[in-house]
């Protein structure tokens with residue numbers, strides 16, 4: 167059996183154990199509610215380090231977690247009394263502007279990618295914040311500002327390099343290991359450690375961005391208009407619906423500070439004129455409190471919420487998919503969305519139609535292609551004393567809406583909710599995923615994730 171000293175001699179990165187200075191900082195993940203104490207953290211700097219760490223974990227039968235950006239709500243980038251293969255030092259983004267592709271190292275966050283691609287006037291679909299890990303977001307699907315125009319992040323994934331449970335390093339794409347490539351597009355970190363991703367890029371540079379706010383009393387009218395609007399809107403228009411508390415930031419008029427509102431946060435890849443024309447009917451519903459859409463560079467848009475949602479706060483998540491939004495569901499939203507328990511708690515309804523629906527439900531592991539919205543309810547607060555309050559609000563809101571949902575959720579928005587929920591999210595793709603898991607990871611070595619169990 168390999169010793170820690172043997173592992174130390176074969177990696178160039180850092181090994182951090184509980185007795186080392188810096189252990190407490192190294193074990194922290196984004197969600198302050200997660201307080202896990204791994205036995206060892208290996209901060210890899212390259213694929214060779216990852217291979218060594220995987221071999222060590224397997225040879226010593228140690229519970230092993232993979233950490234990309236560390237953002238996972240359920241804390242699936244770490245574990246108690248086990249090994250954490252931490253890729254956060256594996257940076258590097260290479261843009262090929264002629265081929266319109268980008269190669270991204272497994273430890274990058276989206277801000278790293280946006281910075282590099284924006285210089286060429288290009289972007290690939292990611293999320294709504296720049297500090298999230300490329301790895302975890304991509305492997306679960308990837309829902310963001312460009313979803314309606316260019317699809318989910320996985321719809322733009324061209325290939326991955328991965329280290330498998332037996333320590334082999336392989337490339338998976340449409341030609342090589344295509345079963346694995348199918349599985350990693352939505353199946354999460356179940357199949358190996360991805361050390362590098364290759365994405366397709368699109369011409370995205372300056373977008374039309376900003377919110378329309380309404381008083382919460384107008385939320386039912388806004389949602390009734392929005393459920394139809396977002397089906398018919400051109401694909402360059404993205405706008406997610408939210409209940410939120412207006413933060414006391416200089417970009418918002420002081421009289422709105424700390425007021426609960428309902429909002430649509432717009433991001434359009436069309437021109438200012440096209441955007442205005444396409445969104446005017448929606449933006450003139452009721453009496454908006456603020457309507458502030460204007461041009462912004464895409465990386466600025468992606469990082470707008472970074473300063474608000476800083477690492478280390480308490481987060482409790484719940485999520486569902488919706489194929490429709492009935493009047494009854496809207497009534498429940500108004501009831502619970504108007505009672506946000508803290509300034510940072512929020513509910514977002516992300517549209518997942520447009521280009522994302524052009525891919526069939528069995529073409530990638532991500533199953534809910536017919537869904538219109540991915541809903542996420544998050545209780546957020548810096549103060550651990552409010553953990554119970556935000557959790558209860560979140561669960562109550564979820565319980566009220568779940569009966570109207572399509573069942574299952576976007577796995578990246580789920581907490582640790584058990585096998586039934588994982589299977590409900592993959593539906594009839596689950597058995598194919600389980601067979602691929604059996605082929606590539608028969609002992610379920612990679613089990614700290616929304617776990618797909620190897621087929622019997």
Ligand SMILES: Cc1cc2nc3c(=O)[nH]c(=O)nc-3n(C[C@H](O)[C@H](O)[C@H](O)COP(=O)(O)OP(=O)(O)OC[C@H]3O[C@@H](n4cnc5c(N)ncnc54)[C@H](O)[C@@H]3O)c2cc1C
Nearest residue numbers: 234235236237238242243293294299301302303309355360
């Ligand atoms: C503030 C915030 C905003 C978010 N916004 C969005 C959004 O706009 N759109 C969206 O789709 N999601 C969003 N998410 C959810 C996000 O996609 C998930 O939390 C995701 O798991 C984060 O990935 P990570 O690499 O940062 O996380 P980690 O905690 O590091 O890892 C998450 C999971 O991915 C696996 N994993 C990580 N790295 C690798 C790797 N290299 N190889 C194999 N498996 C790996 C881990 O095993 C773990 O199971 C957001 C989350 C937060 C906290």
